[in-house]
Amino acid sequence: MAALPRRIIKETQRLMQEPVPGISAVPDDSNARYFHVIVTGPEDSPFEGGLFKLELFLPEDYPMSAPKVRFITKIYHPNIDRLGRICLDILKDKWSPALQIRTVLLSIQALLSAPNPDDPLANDVAELWKVNESEAIRNAREWTRRYAMDN
Amino acid sequence: MGSIIGVLKNILCRMLQLLSFGKKTITNSLSVYVKISGGRTVAVDLDPTWDIKNVKEVVAPRLGLEPNEVKIIFAGKELGDKIKISECDLGQQSILHAVKVRGRLRTTLPPPSTSLIEDIDEQASKPLSETLNDTMFSNEDSSKSSSNIDDGSTNSGEGTNRTNVHFYVFCPTCKALKTGKLRVRCHFCKSGAFTVHSDPQSWNDVLEPKQITGLCENGSELCADILNNKEPTFAEFYFKCSEHTSLGEQDQAVPLYLIRPNLRDVPCLACTDVSDPVVVFPCTEGHVTCLDCFRQYCITRLTERQFWQHPEYGYTLACPAGCPDSFIKEIHHFRLLNDTQYAQYQRFGTEEFVLRSGGVLCPQPGCGMGILIDEGCVKVACINGCGYVFCRLCLQGYHVGECRSADTEIGANAEACSYNVDPAKASEARWDEASKVAIKVLTKPCPMCRTPTERDGGCMHMVCTRAGCNFHWCWVCQTPWTRECMGNHWFG
Ligand SMILES: [Zn+2]
Ligand SMILES: [Zn+2]
Ligand SMILES: [Zn+2]
Ligand SMILES: [Zn+2]
Ligand SMILES: [Zn+2]
Ligand SMILES: [Zn+2]
Ligand SMILES: [Zn+2]
Ligand SMILES: [Zn+2]
Numbered sequence: 001m002a003a004l005p006r007r008i009i010k011e012t013q014r015l016m017q018e019p020v021p022g023i024s025a026v027p028d029d030s031n032a033r034y035f036h037v038i039v040t041g042p043e044d045s046p047f048e049g050g051l052f053k054l055e056l057f058l059p060e061d062y063p064m065s066a067p068k069v070r071f072i073t074k075i076y077h078p079n080i081d082r083l084g085r086i087c088l089d090i091l092k093d094k095w096s097p098a099l100q101i102r103t104v105l106l107s108i109q110a111l112l113s114a115p116n117p118d119d120p121l122a123n124d125v126a127e128l129w130k131v132n133e134s135e136a137i138r139n140a141r142e143w144t145r146r147y148a149m150d151n
Numbered sequence: 152m153g154s155i156i157g158v159l160k161n162i163l164c165r166m167l168q169l170l171s172f173g174k175k176t177i178t179n180s181l182s183v184y185v186k187i188s189g190g191r192t193v194a195v196d197l198d199p200t201w202d203i204k205n206v207k208e209v210v211a212p213r214l215g216l217e218p219n220e221v222k223i224i225f226a227g228k229e230l231g232d233k234i235k236i237s238e239c240d241l242g243q244q245s246i247l248h249a250v251k252v253r254g255r256l257r258t259t260l261p262p263p264s265t266s267l268i269e270d271i272d273e274q275a276s277k278p279l280s281e282t283l284n285d286t287m288f289s290n291e292d293s294s295k296s297s298s299n300i301d302d303g304s305t306n307s308g309e310g311t312n313r314t315n316v317h318f319y320v321f322c323p324t325c326k327a328l329k330t331g332k333l334r335v336r337c338h339f340c341k342s343g344a345f346t347v348h349s350d351p352q353s354w355n356d357v358l359e360p361k362q363i364t365g366l367c368e369n370g371s372e373l374c375a376d377i378l379n380n381k382e383p384t385f386a387e388f389y390f391k392c393s394e395h396t397s398l399g400e401q402d403q404a405v406p407l408y409l410i411r412p413n414l415r416d417v418p419c420l421a422c423t424d425v426s427d428p429v430v431v432f433p434c435t436e437g438h439v440t441c442l443d444c445f446r447q448y449c450i451t452r453l454t455e456r457q458f459w460q461h462p463e464y465g466y467t468l469a470c471p472a473g474c475p476d477s478f479i480k481e482i483h484h485f486r487l488l489n490d491t492q493y494a495q496y497q498r499f500g501t502e503e504f505v506l507r508s509g510g511v512l513c514p515q516p517g518c519g520m521g522i523l524i525d526e527g528c529v530k531v532a533c534i535n536g537c538g539y540v541f542c543r544l545c546l547q548g549y550h551v552g553e554c555r556s557a558d559t560e561i562g563a564n565a566e567a568c569s570y571n572v573d574p575a576k577a578s579e580a581r582w583d584e585a586s587k588v589a590i591k592v593l594t595k596p597c598p599m600c601r602t603p604t605e606r607d608g609g610c611m612h613m614v615c616t617r618a619g620c621n622f623h624w625c626w627v628c629q630t631p632w633t634r635e636c637m638g639n640h641w642f643g
Contacts, residue, residue: 007422063421064444064451093614093621097421097448098438098472 004032011101023105033058042113046140050148066095076143078117078126184246199237203230210249224248226278227335227347240280244397248344250368280333283316285412317412320404321486322392331390331404338387342369347386354408361385405483419444434474459618466500511601514546515539546596598624
């Protein structure tokens, strides 16, 4: 396996030394490009109280390509599909090598605080979020309680 | 080893030098040409330890003049008598210009006096490339340097301001990135016997025409006319490669002016290493990457066809941080790519041009040749590429009659969307490394612009990566992305 680029080493060190509040990101013992991530549900969101597991992978051409991120914990959110994939511009066409793992994690946290049902990638969750927001929020709370607590 | 040969060689050299110059003995000679106003060129061997006065002593007799009747011009400056050859940035086969001092002593403006000689001495200096320094050329925006934290280092490091300027060029002879030398000539008659009235202070002064005025000493009637008509003569700046022996006046190199010395140790925005030199992007922030990351950035964007066909600059890229108005104007910067990559850059650039002109790209995987076709023509042959003959409408092999698949007309019936996806394949549709291999099997043409697009995992919602298209389409239906597609097969 090729040597780990210095940028990844530096980013990892900084994530360890100054963690993002509410987020933990730990590299895998056997693969330094694979991170085990835990995001706490933001206060005043339907995800409050939940601990969400994610996986983050830095592809070979990182930072020219965006990190690959996926929710492992099931979550009821208009911008996250049932396989945990996230619809977030900075993970796609808005990615820039000036961004970092840290920025990505902060953006995901922000997405939990502010779901965006108007995104063109919307699905049935987004549909409900638009026509009946309170019911959607109730579902999100219920999923958080069921899948993101006590584990 | 070789010491005897060395000694013999030395003796031989000394003998030759004695023959050619009588009194002066040259130990480490520099062969240059001296171009005399009027067009004659003579070859001269110089000793780097000589000063300009010595040069005049050698050159003047060949002009039939006294040494004090000659002035020597190089790289935009009249060289002062006390300046050493070694300080002049001269390379082998460089061309110096010798001009007869004419108007100087019978000039109408200042009356001849003893003080005039001193004035002239002050005017004379080192060549431009020796008087300019990197700090002048590193910040177009002077406010930036003052706001920068390491202002202190400029005071403490005594040498900082004295560093001679570094220019980087793409040399067509060496076919590589090399350091370059700044040279000056008359914008009108192209003669190098030209002195500038002021030094360029920024890249703008060097790259844009008619920024710096000067005096053409070529003696050409034409340039004299310009002066008489009170239109100033301007300096024209150009570059030579410093790493190969000059092949004459036509031997020039393209300045890669975004490549600059990293004076303030700015880390690369991609890998965070501090390296030197670096690429400074033309955005207001002046974002910096190292050369390796610049190449990597180009390759990644090239593969995704995210270069932009700019109407003025050509096929180019903007700052990787996404800054506005930051396109690279000088596309020779892409010569930093290796030959294969540069060939791909040229091919994609041509294809982009083809698409803009209403042509198509060959749909055969691995080909993608750009083909220009007439408006009504449906049968297209990839003549200069793979030879594939295909239908312009459905991009399948050429056929007689109607296209068979329904996905040709944009916004066709919803039937096409009930396309069956293998559930096993769909469950594998995860982004991880293993499934990437399984998914990375096909490319499909963007329904809008026909650019072959690869689906690298994720959902069926495709956004054309080609800069300028950005069409949202459905991988399954090959039609615009709709709510139906979302409901039926968002993830396959
Ligand atoms: Zn060269
Ligand atoms: Zn001229
Ligand atoms: Zn770098
Ligand atoms: Zn920028
Ligand atoms: Zn072809
Ligand atoms: Zn057809
Ligand atoms: Zn397109
Ligand atoms: Zn569809």
